[in-house]
Amino acid sequence: MLYLDEDVAAVLAPMLAARGYPTTTTLAEGRTGSTDREQLEFATRRGLVLVTHNIADFAVLAKRFAADGRHHTGMIVCPRRPPRELADRISAVLHDARDRPRDDLLLFA
Numbered sequence: 001m002l003y004l005d006e007d008v009a010a011v012l013a014p015m016l017a018a019r020g021y022p023t024t025t026t027l028a029e030g031r032t033g034s035t036d037r038e039q040l041e042f043a044t045r046r047g048l049v050l051v052t053h054n055i056a057d058f059a060v061l062a063k064r065f066a067a068d069g070r071h072h073t074g075m076i077v078c079p080r081r082p083p084r085e086l087a088d089r090i091s092a093v094l095h096d097a098r099d100r101p102r103d104d105l106l107l108f109a
Helices: 012-018 036-046 055-067 083-096
Strands: 002-004 023-025 049-052 075-077 106-108
Touching: 002 012, 002 036, 012 023, 012 083, 036 049, 036 055, 049 055, 055 075, 055 106, 075 083, 083 106
Parallel strands: 002 023, 002 049, 049 075, 075 106
Antiparallel strands: none
């Protein structure tokens, strides 16, 4: 399941779900206003792959998790684009990575 960070338009969730990728959002989970670290920890506890536009902060968090010997359940970082284009890009990277383990995976869409 995918978890859209607060900076990703929630309209993307049903578009991804329609493509076979169940998706939830920070709003749906009552997590708006949480820090980036809290969002990644929440996603990890729930086994969710976090989707964000915030490459700078989440790339640093991924490195910190690795340095601390911690794991996350995957992240997809993507530029800001129209929702339909994002759905295409995210679907493509998920399809390409389908045979790879998700844990600690950092994908760029």
